[in-house]
Amino acid sequence: MLVSALIYLLAAVIAVPIAKRFGLGSVLGYLIAGIIIGPSALALVGDQTEVMHFAEFGVVIMLFLVGLELQPSRLWSMRKQIVGLGGLQVVLSAGAFTALLLWTTPLVWQVSLALGLTVALSSTAIVLQSLNERGQMNTQAGTNAFSVLLFQDIAVIPILAFLPLLATFPAHIGGGDHTVNLIESLPVWQQVCVTLGAIVSIILMGRYLASPMFRIVAETRLRELFIAFALLIVIAIAVAMTSIGLSAALGTFLAGVVLAESEFRHEIEANIEPFKGLLLGLFFITVGANIDFVFLWEHVGTVVQLVAALFLIKGAVLFGLAYIFKMETRQSLLFMVALAQGGEFAFVLSSAGLQYSVFDTETASMLTIVVAISMLLAPLFFVLYEAWFSRAGQRARPQEDDEVTPTLDVIVAGYGRFGQIIGRMLISNGYDLTILDHSPSQVDLVRRFGNTVFYGDASRHDLLEAAGAHKAKLLVVGVDEADKANEIIRVAQQHFPNLKILARAVDRRHAYDIISAKVDGYRRETFDSALRLGRNALELLGETPERAQTVASLFEKYDEESLIDLAALWGDDKSYGIAVRQQIEDLQKVLARDVEELNKE
Structure with missing residues (x-):
């Protein structure tokens, strides 16, 4: 063998x-x-x-996957x-x-x-x-x-x-x-009834039983178990269909169609x-x-x-x-x-x-x-x-109905508190989103509010491919784990070089990694809220709203410049430590000078 x-x-x-x-x-x-x-x-x-x-069995699996697309x-x-x-x-x-x-x-x-x-x-x-x-x-x-x-x-x-x-x-x-x-020994009318019953059973089980079972399996976070359960469904349907004289390919195709909305x-x-x-x-x-x-x-x-x-x-x-x-x-x-x-x-x-x-x-x-x-x-x-024949003009034309090959605008990887804010803003402006999240409970919660969201680990290039990364315009990385976000960015840049990437930085150190990756844009998850709260603090201490806004804008500008400069030194402990101390001193001096100029005005 x-x-x-x-x-x-x-x-x-x-x-x-x-x-x-x-x-x-x-x-x-x-x-x-x-x-x-x-x-x-x-x-x-x-x-x-x-x-x-x-x-x-390869043909059977192929029909199952075709069904998933329909x-x-x-x-x-x-x-x-x-x-x-x-x-x-x-x-x-x-x-x-x-x-x-x-x-x-x-x-x-x-x-x-x-x-x-x-x-x-x-x-x-x-x-x-x-x-x-x-x-x-x-x-x-x-x-x-x-x-x-x-x-x-x-x-x-x-x-x-x-x-x-x-x-x-x-x-x-x-x-x-x-x-x-x-x-085969049954009367024809009974064979017809069994055949129809088998088809209806596949549809009902796929619709009401498969998704909850997938959710339970996904909660284990064991990829091999998820694969085993997916293969179990395909093999079980194939065996059941052939045992009553039906096409295994047709049965698994129907199962795929039912799971297409999962x-x-x-x-x-x-x-x-x-x-x-x-x-x-x-x-x-x-x-x-x-x-x-x-x-x-x-x-x-x-x-x-x-x-x-x-x-x-x-x-x-x-x-x-x-x-x-x-x-x-x-x-x-x-x-x-x-x-x-x-x-x-x-x-x-x-x-x-x-x-x-x-x-x-x-x-x-x-x-x-x-x-x-x-x-x-x-x-x-x-x-x-x-x-x-020349291949010019032979590529796919836009479909009237985009349910098979949707024209994707954005993929959002990670749909927690951070990703949801971005998602709501994009959806409200008419953009199509494919949402990926690796938490089954979060996926279930988000779907209850009418959102189209899919379970999966976005750091896998095959999943990004299946989600349409080769056609999407933008990938938003909104996961809350720095290492996972870095991996998603690396995979996306390696396999989909034309895909624009915006990323969530968990903290300052994570921002250094993202800057080094040269993504199209990033934001630190707590920076903007802390900056706004700092403005409020200045106002409560007696500063005018205009002055508080100006000071906050200056701080944001200099902090961003400092972040980019320090990112180049990240990893060299000695040089980085010296640079941090120097940046703090420089920032204080620059802010003091600019504030003094504001006072003169």
Whole structure:
């Protein structure tokens, strides 16, 4: 097991950077790595079945994270694209491919229809990964492609349920990988009730149980426990859904949508993201390793024709739908390029087709190799698209509804007494805020007053990334721990150099650190209030309000100059001590001189 893990990781570490270096993208790098270590090349790994099942969990996690980005209102607003565009794509692609097989092969209509439905689906993993890598996810094509993929993921459920009705010969013994279905012996109406009950349960538990549980876990301040609980939710839903014959990806997607309005959304996303990337990489490697080049060589003519037919038919359907839905020409081509390949669910449906006696072994093998080759070629089409067209104007246009990718103005890290004052001022002036706080109780309290606040440690760059630091204009560091504030500033400057930073200084010594970090602005948390109280003291002692204001302004000016001068000496105890004494004397002399000049006036 350890040797296999070593081989997979080594292949990925070598192949992916090379692929990225030549502009081919990480997906193609993983696929090439799989081909190299697979049975058809170096044969460093054997049977991929168990690894594939494990790696498919990466797709499940990806759909969960996609759900976290979609609030229910946003999902509802996409219903026309999901049902209309997605539904037409599946029906037309399946119908066209079925007709082609009936016309050109001796296959019966049941097998042709099953194959047509299978190849109508696209690769969620490849499409989303490739669009995200290229910054195309929020383009017109990216949004519509996601809608189609979402419909396809939902469509897998009825397709799986429909396959047994297409059986044409006695059961295939030992074929396929039939997951235990606890409700398959029930009448159809009871299966429907259980299915609806499972979906409703996920929604209700996500809405009313998950957030309180996350709050309890977060109170422990143990990051590993938070990660464990997030993974527990994903795995539990995946197991529950597959045990009743439903799509694990759909279940976790629904859970993600429900949790999209939770204050823990960004922390969950930041903690789960690394697992998604690793497992998706493993998934692509196993797809590459599963390409049977011996079978391919024996049937090379047929495979080439079928792969070409797959791309041509799906491409024509997709381009036609893009025209009907009034997409721009370049966006139409990107939409076509993104979805023209076969998808990972084809491996599931191929296995199920064997189990339910729809396909024989040779048909299932041909289906697998055609889909795998199409997935291998898909990243190349993205590269060709980018090479052919200028990328100018292809970045995301502003969305009418900003719930998926909000246009952020400010991130406030730390929303206690200090951060709340800044936040209220900014909100009252119409600025959009993303608020991060590492205290679950504080997050809960602030949310009760109608504020949008998320739980998380802002010193982690992945959390800042999830919160939108790459798009925000300003970061306000308002935490009350000096070391934590310094770490947040360091991470933000390292990973988001264009982000402006304002910081809260806990005391004078902390101000030295912040000055050294060269942030865009800072204030000592007690200085302004002490200065105002000093003015009041002068007034109570008989000074006029004007004179008290002038003295306070002079003191603030000279103290700030002193602070900057001393910051350069902080850390050198001897020099700093001498400078402090000198600054105190100078400050007294300067203030006395200025006050004397005021008296003369």
